[in-house]
Amino acid sequence: MHDVIIIGAGAAGLSAALWCDELGLDTLVLEQGAEVGGQLLNVHNPIGNYPGVEAANGTELRDLFAAQVAATVTLVHRGKTLGARREFAEKIQGDHRITVFNEATLEGIFGGERVEAVEILRRGALKPFRMAVRGVLVRVGVEPNAELFAGQAHTDERGYLVVSGEQETSVENVFAAGDISNPLAPTVSGACGAGATAAKIIASRLTLKSRES
Numbered sequence: 001m002h003d004v005i006i007i008g009a010g011a012a013g014l015s016a017a018l019w020c021d022e023l024g025l026d027t028l029v030l031e032q033g034a035e036v037g038g039q040l041l042n043v044h045n046p047i048g049n050y051p052g053v054e055a056a057n058g059t060e061l062r063d064l065f066a067a068q069v070a071a072t073v074t075l076v077h078r079g080k081t082l083g084a085r086r087e088f089a090e091k092i093q094g095d096h097r098i099t100v101f102n103e104a105t106l107e108g109i110f111g112g113e114r115v116e117a118v119e120i121l122r123r124g125a126l127k128p129f130r131m132a133v134r135g136v137l138v139r140v141g142v143e144p145n146a147e148l149f150a151g152q153a154h155t156d157e158r159g160y161l162v163v164s165g166e167q168e169t170s171v172e173n174v175f176a177a178g179d180i181s182n183p184l185a186p187t188v189s190g191a192c193g194a195g196a197t198a199a200k201i202i203a204s205r206l207t208l209k210s211r212e213s
């Protein structure tokens with residue numbers, strides 16, 4: 001029997017696995033994807049906010065925004081200013097191919113077999129205006145991947161697993177780390193820290209248990 005089973009080999013799972021190994025625990029890591037890394041596999045921006053990770057992989061955000069496949073991009077969002085990190089916001093604002101509509105909402109998508117137009121309502125306008133487009137990319141909201149625990153572990157109103165300061169869920173000895181339990185600040189450093197915390201708590205509990213028996 002394994003001491004620990006880790007579901008998911010993203011930053012949190014890998015950090016927990018490294019710590020479990022360091023602490024001498026027999027650990028099995030299950031990953032549904034073909035590769036380990038989780039979201040890190042999709043991060044094409046430099047990760048400059050995690051110590052030890054070099055700013056590599058220079059795919060720029062504007063590339064992400066389809067500058068290579070579309071002549072122009074219109075970014076519609078509800079806020080007064082872009083909520084993206086400054087480095088990204090500056091790139092968007094400095095790219096003549098990207099038009100930003102602040103305080104605006106997408107009211108409709110129109111077309112037949114292909115998208116042909118959208119309607120955008122700008123704050124203060126009485127009615128939306130129609131704009132011809134060749135594609136729509138919806139990037140709204142994030143959902144935690146916690147269905148596996150539905151009806152078993154407590155979740156908050158948005159479906160994120162609720163954990164204690166020890167990263168333990170409401171089910172004894174079931175721990176959660178990373179984005180699945182961190183709606184406020186989903187980051188590589190947060191995921192790694194939480195994975196390490198969970199591993200250390202598990203190790204100390206197992207040590208205590210073996211001393212008692």
Ligand SMILES: Cc1cc2nc3c(=O)[nH]c(=O)nc-3n(C[C@H](O)[C@H](O)[C@H](O)COP(=O)(O)OP(=O)(O)OC[C@H]3O[C@@H](n4cnc5c(N)ncnc54)[C@H](O)[C@@H]3O)c2cc1C
Nearest residue numbers: 008009010011012030031032038039178179186187188191
């Ligand atoms: C485009 C982008 C840019 C980002 N930029 C930054 C940045 O600059 N700095 C920063 O700190 N953070 C950044 N982040 C956020 C950061 O990548 C995440 O917070 C972090 O990687 C989350 O790690 P995680 O282990 O919690 O989750 P994930 O990376 O999502 O890993 C979860 C893993 O679990 C696996 N899994 C899920 N369910 C199962 C199952 N039932 N069985 C087996 N395996 C399962 C998944 O396949 C996945 O591999 C960025 C994220 C994105 C998408």
